[in-house]
Amino acid sequence: MFLDYFFYLKEILPVSITEFMTLLEALDKGLIKNTVDFYYISRSILCKNEHHFDIYDIAFVNYFKDAGLDFPEDIKQEIWEWLQTNESIFRMPGALKEFFQNMSPEELERQFRKLMREQDGEHNFGNLWIGTQGQSKFGHSGLNIEGFRIAGDYGMQNAMRIAQKRIFKDYRKDLVIDTRRIKVALKRLRKLDEIGKKNELDLPKTIHETGRNGGDIELIFNKKKKNNIKILLLMDVGGTMDIYIHQANLLFSAANNVSHWKDFKYYYFHNCIYNYLYENAARNTDEAIEFEDFLKKYDDSYRVIIVGDQTMHRSELVTPHGAIYDDASNKKPGLYYINEIAKHFKKNVIWLNPEPVRDDWMTWTKMKIAQIIPTFHLTIGGIENAMDYLRTGGKNHYTTVDILKDVPLALF
Amino acid sequence: MDATFNKFRGDIKTETVKYLADPQLRNIVNVSIALGRPLLVKGEPGTGKTMLAHAIALSLGKRLIIWNIKSTTEAIDGCYMYDTVQRLNDSRFGCEDRDVDNIHDYITFGPLGEAFDSEEQVVLLIDEIDKADIEFPNDLLQELDVMEFYIKETKEFIKAKTRPIVVITSNNEKELPDAFLRRCVFHWIEFPSKAFMADICNLHYPNLKENLLEQCLNHFYALRAITKMRKLPSTSELLDWIGVLLKSGITIEELKRGVPFLGVLIKKEKDIEIAIEKLKFPT
Numbered sequence: 001m002f003l004d005y006f007f008y009l010k011e012i013l014p015v016s017i018t019e020f021m022t023l024l025e026a027l028d029k030g031l032i033k034n035t036v037d038f039y040y041i042s043r044s045i046l047c048k049n050e051h052h053f054d055i056y057d058i059a060f061v062n063y064f065k066d067a068g069l070d071f072p073e074d075i076k077q078e079i080w081e082w083l084q085t086n087e088s089i090f091r092m093p094g095a096l097k098e099f100f101q102n103m104s105p106e107e108l109e110r111q112f113r114k115l116m117r118e119q120d121g122e123h124n125f126g127n128l129w130i131g132t133q134g135q136s137k138f139g140h141s142g143l144n145i146e147g148f149r150i151a152g153d154y155g156m157q158n159a160m161r162i163a164q165k166r167i168f169k170d171y172r173k174d175l176v177i178d179t180r181r182i183k184v185a186l187k188r189l190r191k192l193d194e195i196g197k198k199n200e201l202d203l204p205k206t207i208h209e210t211g212r213n214g215g216d217i218e219l220i221f222n223k224k225k226k227n228n229i230k231i232l233l234l235m236d237v238g239g240t241m242d243i244y245i246h247q248a249n250l251l252f253s254a255a256n257n258v259s260h261w262k263d264f265k266y267y268y269f270h271n272c273i274y275n276y277l278y279e280n281a282a283r284n285t286d287e288a289i290e291f292e293d294f295l296k297k298y299d300d301s302y303r304v305i306i307v308g309d310q311t312m313h314r315s316e317l318v319t320p321h322g323a324i325y326d327d328a329s330n331k332k333p334g335l336y337y338i339n340e341i342a343k344h345f346k347k348n349v350i351w352l353n354p355e356p357v358r359d360d361w362m363t364w365t366k367m368k369i370a371q372i373i374p375t376f377h378l379t380i381g382g383i384e385n386a387m388d389y390l391r392t393g394g395k396n397h398y399t400t401v402d403i404l405k406d407v408p409l410a411l412f
Numbered sequence: 413m414d415a416t417f418n419k420f421r422g423d424i425k426t427e428t429v430k431y432l433a434d435p436q437l438r439n440i441v442n443v444s445i446a447l448g449r450p451l452l453v454k455g456e457p458g459t460g461k462t463m464l465a466h467a468i469a470l471s472l473g474k475r476l477i478i479w480n481i482k483s484t485t486e487a488i489d490g491c492y493m494y495d496t497v498q499r500l501n502d503s504r505f506g507c508e509d510r511d512v513d514n515i516h517d518y519i520t521f522g523p524l525g526e527a528f529d530s531e532e533q534v535v536l537l538i539d540e541i542d543k544a545d546i547e548f549p550n551d552l553l554q555e556l557d558v559m560e561f562y563i564k565e566t567k568e569f570i571k572a573k574t575r576p577i578v579v580i581t582s583n584n585e586k587e588l589p590d591a592f593l594r595r596c597v598f599h600w601i602e603f604p605s606k607a608f609m610a611d612i613c614n615l616h617y618p619n620l621k622e623n624l625l626e627q628c629l630n631h632f633y634a635l636r637a638i639t640k641m642r643k644l645p646s647t648s649e650l651l652d653w654i655g656v657l658l659k660s661g662i663t664i665e666e667l668k669r670g671v672p673f674l675g676v677l678i679k680k681e682k683d684i685e686i687a688i689e690k691l692k693f694p695t
Contacts, residue, residue: 018594022447031443040436041443048593050454050600183546183586203496210500217504 002027008063013055015046181380182254188387189303190260193228200224230263231255232298236308237268237281244354247378248307251352255305265298271312272334273341274323283325291337295344303390304341304349307378310366311355317365335368342372347394350386351375357382357400368409374399419445424467425615431460431467432612437599441468444597450538450556450578452593455601458646461581464601465537468577475534477576479523481543487551490524490538491561491570515566524555528572536576542585549592557595604647606633616651617658627667628654635677638690645677653677 006020023045032038039060047056198221209218233255235248255264267277267289277294279287289297298304315322317334330337341349351373353366362370369375374389374397376382389397422438424431433441441464444451453461469476479490499518502510510517521529527536541549555561559572580596582588604612606629613625628650636644645653653676662672671677671691678684 014590016590016594022449022597025447026443029446031446037439040439044440044443044597044599048452048588048590048596048598053600187546201497207500210504215504217500 005063009046009056009059012059013047013052019046182250182383183258185380185383186254186258186387187260188384189229189231189391190227191229191391194223194225196224196226198223227260227262229261230302231261231265232302232304233264233266234273234277234304234306234308235266235268235281236271236306237283238270240271240309240311241354244309244378247354251307251378251383263302265302267294269308270323270325271308272316272323273306273337274330274334275332275337291340295340300345300348302345302348304345305386305390306341306349306351306373308351308353309355310351310353310369310375311363312365314364317368335372338369338372348390349373350389352378352382352386354378364409367404367407370400371404371407371409372401374401419472420468421471422467423615424470426470429463429466429470430616431463432608432615433464433467434602434604434608437464437601440597440599445577447597448575449595449597450580452580452582452588452596452598453601454582454584454598456603456644456646457583458648459601459603460647461601462537462539465535465539465579465581468579469535472535472577474532474577475530476537477523477527477530477534478537478539480539481541481548483543483545485544485548487548487555488522490522490552491555492522492525492563493520494518494563494565495520519563519565521570524561525570527576528559528561528570530576531573533574534576536578538578538580540583541580542582542588546586546589550589553591553595603636609647609650612647613651613654617654620654620658621664624657624664624667625654627664628657631667631671632677634691635671635687638687640686640690641678641680641683643678643680643683649677649679 002020002024006015009015023042026032026041026045032041043053043056043060047053200222202220202222205220205222206218209220210216212218233252235252237245237248241248252266256266258264267279268281268283269277270283273291275291276285276288277291278284279289312334313322313324316324317338319333320331321329322333323330351369353370353375355366355377357366357370357375357377366375374386374394376386376389376399385397389399420433420438420441422433422435422441441451453464455461465476465478468474494515495518498510499512499515501507503512506512523536523538527534556578559575560569562569609629609632610625613620613628632645632650632653635641638644653673656673656676657667660672666672671687674684674687678687
C-alpha cells in the first residue's frame, strides 16, 4: 500500500484521508498508467494549492529517491504492478547519489525535514520570509536542483524529471498569505442595522396583513439590513514590531478585504500613540492627523483595533517628550493618549498584541496598557474573542482590564 | 480499465469554441470525470478556465449549464427559488397557467437544480466561485458530495438523476475552505510554453504565416518577462492582438520595428508606460 507515501506527505503538506482514498480510487479504477500520470494525478488530488506544488515536487523526488534506495517488499510489489511502464524511476538514485555525494543522506534528510516543518508551520501563519529564505537555505543544502542534469538515457516522459524542474518554485515566493481564517474571525463583528429606503418585502408580515385584510394583498416593506460596523485600525510599526510585521500585514490585508464593513480607516504609530497618527507606515508628518482632530473626526461609533507589542521603555509611556523619535514631540506622556482613547471610544476599543497576553507576568509597559485597554493575543482565537467583545460592547467579557485592575503598578 | 475513461479529447474546433488543452489538463479532466469529483481549475486570468467547461461540453456532446457566481450569490440560489410573491398574487387574482394549490408550480430550479433534474448528464460550470462570500463553498458541500438538496417548502429531496460533470473556476481572490478543497480534484493551468502557444494560435488563426507568428510570440513573451507590470498579458489578449494585427494587414517588417496596438495586450495605463519604457531601452 501507499500508506508510507501518504504519511510522508502528511508531515509536510495538509493532506487528508479523504484525498488519499480518492487517490486509491483513481489507482483502483486504472486511471493511472505510468509515473507521469501518477505525478500529475496524485498532485491534483492531494495538493489543492499551487503554492504547495513546489513542496510537493521536492517531496516527490525525495520520497521516490528513498523508495528506490530502500524499498520495502510489499510496496515494491504494488508499485511494480502499476508503474510497470516506467522503471527508470528506480535507476534514479544512482544519479542522485552522485549529485549529493558531498552530503550524507542523513544530513540531507534532516535539512529537508527541518525546512518542510518550518515552511508548513510558518505557512499557517503564511510567513513570507520562510518562502524565500527557507528556499535559499535549502538551495545551499544541495536540493536546489534547478540546473540538475540527468544522463540522457531517461526519456522525456519521466515524472521525476518533471518534479525536478520545480517550475512552481516562484509561486512560493509570493505565497498568498492565508488571510481566510482571519477574515472569518473578523466577520464575527457584525451588527445589522436598517438603512435606506423601505424596499425589501417582509413576507411573513405581508401574509399576515393580507390575511387580516380578507385576502386583499397588503404589501409590507422593510428597510434593508446592512452591516453598520465602522472600523479604525491603528498599527504599531517599526522597531520591535518588525518581527511581527507579517502578522500585522495579514490582519491588515484581511481587514481591508472584508468588504462588509461600512467604513474602514487605518493609521500608524510607533511604540505608543502620541500627538500624531500617521497615514502611512513611513510616518511622514505631512500625511498625519493630529490626535485632537482624530478624536473629533471619529466618534465612539467606530470600533477601534490597536495592534502593537506594547513593548517600549517606561519613559515612552510616562514622561512628556518621551517618544523616541523627534516628530512626535509629545508634550504629554504616552499614557495620556492611551487614556484619552480609552475614554473616548469607551467599550469600543481593544488592543491586539502579537506577543502572548499572560495574566501572571508581563513587562511593565504591557501591564500598564492592558490595564487601560482590553488586550488580546493576535491569534485566530484572540481575534475571535476581541471581535465578540467589540460586538457586544464588552458585555460578559472578563478582560485584561478586569484581571489587572487591582495590580499595583508603581510609576518607577 | 474503465471503458468510459478518456472521453475528453482536449482539442475542440468549432465556430464558437476553439480550445486546446495540454495533455496533463486533458488527463486530469478525464480523471475527475471518472472519479465523479468536481474539478477545481485555477490559473492566471485569461488562460481559458471558463472555456475549458465549454470545451468539455462540446467534446462530450453534453449540455452546458453555467452558474455565474456574484458577490451576493447564495448556495440556495443555485438549487431552487420559491416565488411566494407570484403565488400570493395568483391566489388573489388567479392564473390559468399555474395552480395556486400546487406549490410545485411556484418552485423554479437554479443552475444546480437544473443540472440535477436533467435526464441526461450535463456539464455544470460554477464560474468564479471565489466571488461569493467566503462561507459560500461550505454551503455547497452536501450538494456536491451526494448530489442532492432539500426543498423545505415541499419537503422533497432533489437527487441528481445523473451525476453532472462539475467544473469550478477560481481567480484566487479568496482562499477556499479546506473541507471544500478536499472534495475536489485540483488543477492549476500553467501558462503555455512558447511552442504550445504557437499551437493555440494556429488553432485560432490557421492561415497565420509562421514568421509573423514567431515575431508576435517574441514580442508577447518579451512583454511577459517584464515582471514590474501589474497585469501580464495572457492568452486571450494575445489572440485578440493577433486578430487585430491580421485585420490591419501589418507586415513583418513593421512588426519587427515595434509593438503596434499595445493597448490590446496591456490594459492598465501604468503598465503601458512601463512596457514602452522597457521596449525602448531593453536591458
